Amino acid sequence: MSEGTLRKIRCVAVDDEPIGLSVIAAHAAKVPYLDLQGTFTSATEALAYLQRHPLDLVFLDIEMPDLSGLEVARLIGTQARIIFTTAYPHYAVEGFELAATDYLLKPIGLSRFLQACGRVSEQLEAAGRYLFVKDGYDWVRVDLAALRYLKADDNYLTFYETHQTTLTRMTLTEALQRLPAERFVRVHKSYVVSLDFVEKIERHQLTVAGVKVPWSATYREELLRRIG
Known part of the structure; x- marks a missing residue:
């Protein structure tokens, strides 16, 4: 399937550090099939947004002050796919036990970001089967x-x-x-x-x-x- 026919992936990014959000936003702007609907420094605000707006994907930091990314992922459940974005590799096993689509280590390069987004796109395409x-x-x-x-x-x-x-x-x-x-x-x-x-x-x-x-x-x- 060509990029021109890929369905739009509705997503948000959650990170308590604005610089982390700016990296995700900059990378997302280079992916034609991503629809980044918002960025949040508060996990609770992101959860409230998800209750009102259906999403396909959440880019999710792990170590945050109000709720950890792992806690947020458990609350999201099957409502959206998760890509964890963190500087800490030791959370990887628990992240994948929560059925995360991918686990990106900071600093996140564009090539690795594109690979993760491609996995989500493939999963959504297969979801109809x-x-x-x-x-x-x-x-x-x-x-x-x-x-x-x-x-x-x-x-x-x-x-x-x-x-x-x-x-x-x-x-x-x-x-x-x-x-x-x-x-x-x-x-x-x-x-x-x-x-x-x-x-x-x-x-x-x-x-x-x-x-x-x-x-x-x-x-x-x-x-x-x-x-x-």
Whole structure:
């Protein structure tokens, strides 16, 4: 895919040192597919922005006074991808355990910055085909073409594919942020279904690949709009 057709990556940078933010901003200005929407010296202000504006990526320093970057990454969860930017290499293992896309050591050169951004672009391109979710200590690939429906139980979520099921710690809201909106729709407080597998719609339930799934009136209008 050429640069001209790459989707824009909506991002922000968080660093308590203004010079760190200026480096990220200067590098980002050289990447046509990056849309740097803001820079923040306060982690709490960045989190508040993320609640109001969907983002694809956060450039995140680690050692900050209000919240550490590791704490911020845990709060962000799956809402956006993370690239850590830090002067301290000893955080790398913990950073990757949090599923960070990359870990940039300061001073950050343009070449290394471009490499990290390229990884994010590749991940976002692949997001329409598959995603990885954590099952215990392992990361499991979920093929979206085979994903029939998802079922929530408190803060746990089961992905039902045609060939396997995967249990992960995630909410339906978090999952919907990672799923293609044109293919997946919420039909109940505990269920999201793939429109590709809906076989029958009855008054209070759907048949999804031979499985009966409850259908709530709360989500009825959206489903009918999507299939109409």
